[in-house]
Amino acid sequence: MDPEALPRQDAEPSMMDPRVMDPDQEIVRLAGLDDADIDQVVRVLEALRRWRETERRMSEASRRYMKLGDTDMRALRFLIAMQNHGRVVTPGAIAEHLGITTASTTKLIDRLAAGDHVRRTPHASDRRSLAIEVTPETRHAARETVGRSHARRFDAAARLTAKEREIVIRFLDDLAASDQDPA
Template sequence: MVHEQEPGEPVEPSMLDPRVMDPDQEIVQRAGLDDQDVDQVVRVLEALRGWRETERRMSEASRRYMKLGESDMRAIRYIMAMQNHGRVVTPGAIAEHLGITTASTTKLLDRLATGGHVRRFPHPSDRRSLAIEVSEETRRVARETVGRSHARRFDAAARLTPDERDVVTRFLDDLASSAPESAPS
């Protein structure tokens, strides 16, 4: 629940504001930025944090509704996407896409098949392999939950001008490239 700011109520300092968290500029340099610039940067970071939290809650709600884990959902999205393009999906392709072992993929597919989310059948051209399809019910539920959410994100991006989309893309790419490869030990 979001707290509505009352007139005259002191503003809670943002934990993303370097003036609060790094007042001596030991880590975050603010040279060349006035207070308005820093305020605007903090609003961008707060909006990004809000988006990440919303995305996390939506993803968690979808997984809970479908009774699936993150890898299960990623596998279903992959299988659906490949089916949409007329591609036969094999356990090996799923393992490669998810970056997991074939043994883990077998366990994942066992869970999904037991839950009625996927069906395994003989590969149409390679009798040594299996083909995997998403069940119609899971496809319908995924489209109504994850699919509708993606459509709203697509619409938000489509409302931007081409120049705005370029700026947002550059910003997000910069953020992605600024992440450390792994957490410090």
């Protein structure tokens, strides 16, 4: 039987539920929340977990399809975005964007060039530098994988009202800030 179809009392307890993981409320404070509130908060956290898992699977599938690592994919996304805006991208700009050394950037560009994902061309205005461009084949592959996934995520956010989007933004910003060390 599908665990989702089981009544709450028979379902496997959620690892996101503080009543399961922190029954003595040593870490999570439940004051002012009734069971229905806690259930809803747990559903939000479970939805985030499902989203993270989905995002991880989509990212892995894209990397496998394109036979690239995470840093390679980040570099390609940067290159495509800059090219879409008519910007010339140098190895230095890639290094700065990714926060990696110039030596690591050279290895990254060598890998991407060997896989026919990018090409090096002379920089139009700086004879000492190179311009790095994504090949049309890689641009197409990225558009069909990562691009289509992003379009579906954009559509999901666009279906929300402006007020709902502001609530989601505030919530996600709060989550991002929750990992900061307390002052």
